[in-house]
Amino acid sequence: MKRSILALLVLGALVIGTGCSTTQTKTNPEIMKIPEIQYETYQLDNGLKIYVVEDHAVPLVKFEIWYNVGAIDETERISGISHMLEHTMFLGTESLGKDKVHHLTKQVGGWANAGTYYDFTMFEEEVPSAKLELAMAIEADRMRNLKIDPEEFAREQQVVAQERRMRTENNFFVSSMEKIQSMAFTKHPLHHTIIGWMDSILGYTVKDIRDYYTQYYSPNNAVVAVSGDVKPEEVFALAQKYFGDYEPREITRLGIVEPEQTEERFIKIEKVTQVPLIGMMYKIPRGNDPDIVALNALNAILVNNATSRVNSVLKNEKHLIMQAGSFSFELRDPSYLFVYLIPMSVKSMDSVKEAFDAEVQRLIDEGVTEEELAAVKKAALKSKVFELKNKSGFASQLAINTVRFDDPELFKKSYQQLEALTGDDITAAARRYLVPQKRTVGYVVPKGK
Structure with a gap:
């Protein structure tokens, strides 16, 4: 376990990260400063990384788990499957029925959500701090015990297909941008967008989704970020309890490089x-x-x-x-x-x-x-x-930078580049x-x- 206190400053749209050593950052006095934020980090033997940012202002805790997988990990045949898997994760596990995640979190006064991006998939719960263990147990269960009922899965495919119709095909800007993007990228998976092509969405099999889940949903391909009214020692103990016996898996990437474009x-x-x-x-x-x-x-x-x-x-x-x-x-x-x-x-x-x-x-x-x-x-x-005044947002940024670049200190580099720009x-x-x-x-x- 490492303790870090960093003064956070960052540039533009660059996603921030922080490090694991105490630092003092030199700043131009005319540049606005971000207050120092304290956090702790820990890593299980199976590779699962955990960040904790304490905030005792209200008795709530936010639990996030970020998987290092997204649309750029998909072949054209299964384009959009990262997003489809996000939906499937709410269909239940061997012990939790369909939509039980939403029911359990609402029952204690909280909520659950998820999101898919080009290079990550994230699941989150916000619950009273006394119910942190519930959120931890839910996500540990979903990492290993996903249950895919063929009929429920087929219905969810139609839900996602309708989402594509509404948000992409019926949207003037988004559908146009999709066509431009597919022409811009000829080999790399950025040829398709996060939602995927309609033929892919309607063509997924249960085996496709199961294989993709097995390949990427493992502790060594995930980062946990916890923020709120918690103690780091409690978080790390619960992580060990619920994730500690999970085995890491070998993660393979497509490794497709887009050819250099030489003509408009x-x-x-x-x-x-x-x-x-x-x-x-x-x-x-x-x-x-x-x-x-x-x-x-x-x-x-x-x-x-x-x-x-x-x-x-x-x-x-x-x-x-x-x-x-x-x-x-x-x-x-x-x-x-x-x-x-x-x-x-x-x-x-x-x-x-x-x-x-x-x-x-x-x-x-x-x-x-x-x-x-x-x-x-x-x-x-x-x-x-x-x-970044919001500490849960700061915790999220730690996780994003770790998932993307394994570099939670990216902030410091970007700040130095900003000073020298x-x-x-x-x-x-x-x-x-x-x-x-x-x-x-x-x-x-x-x-x-």
């Missing part, structure tokens, strides 16, 4: 809509790459800000667009930055794309101003200050990653236009 790809997508959209997908490195810090700053200065260059010039000055935005996924595998522009009309789409490219080139040629650099640092740090770093990131030959562009237009 283009797709025209017709939708029942009155609003055209330009979507541009750029490849970026994995989430712990040093370039991520500069990319986040670049993203904010160029697009993802009300006063960004694209909004200032293309929207406010030239009146070419109604809206612009962007987001990225910082995963354990290289992924992407997605930029979207909503032109004033279909006829102006080429002009909008050219104007965007001109702003990228202007940033590369002229660099960023000192004011832009200072503002983006301040905004990024302020955002994280408020995000220069305008030249940002222009270098633009030159390296915002390359037309390495992007995929989608024009989404009203049908018949």
Whole structure:
């Protein structure tokens, strides 16, 4: 067991982590600081890692278990199976019936939830602190004793299929982005999204789900995060009691590397809509790459800000667009930055794309101003200050960084990179990653236009 007290500071969209040694972080006095947060960590002999963050403000405890498996671990045939397995985990075990997890947690005044992402699957319960053992027992049972009734499973497939229809196929933006993404990634599992293809969803067998569960749901492929009104010693003792005799398993990964893109790809997508959209997908490195810090700053200065260059010039000055935005996924595998522009009309789409490219080139040629650099640092740090005031959120970030990179001290690296970040770093990131030959562009237009 190790004890850690860290001053937490972090940049942009980068997921934070902390370490296992006491440190004092040097900060610019003008930069907002995050209060020191204390936590303890422990690892069972079978590889299960546990983080505990105490918060005795209210008599509640939040229990989370994060599995290092998600959509990027799926082949095309079983695309979306991580999400399907998340649903299946609520169908029952050898000792708990269907929906019993929700019933038990509600019975004691708590709740249960779950989520699937590209590179993790997470289950959580919040219960009164006196009921921590209930949450621990539930998740230990589900790790090893999943029961899959064929009829219940078939019904749940239809539930997931309907979820895809509602959230993807009937959503103008999401369905368009899915098409652009599938063109951008030709080999890597990012070719499909988290929900998976409809043919895959309807084609899963009980054996498929059982094999996937057996392969990835093991203690050495999981991280537990507990926060709230608890004592670390109690948490570690319960973890040993419920998970201690579980055997680790050998975890294999697909290991598929996306070939380097050397030519711009283009797709025209017709939708029942009155609003055209330009979507541009750029490849970026994995989430712990040093370039991520500069990319986040670049993203904010160029697009993802009300006063960004694209909004200032293309929207406010030239009146070419109604809206612009962007987001990225910082995963354990290289992924992407997605930029979207909503032109004033279909006829102006080429002009909008050219104007965007001109702003990228202007940033590369002229660099960023000192004011832009200072503002983006301040905004990024302020955002994280408020995000991490919640100790359960901090515990989650510890787990995420461990699951993705086995590096809960990633925070310290990103902070050091932030302190050292220069305008030249940002222009270098633009030159390296915002390359037309390495992007995929989608024009989404009203049908018949």
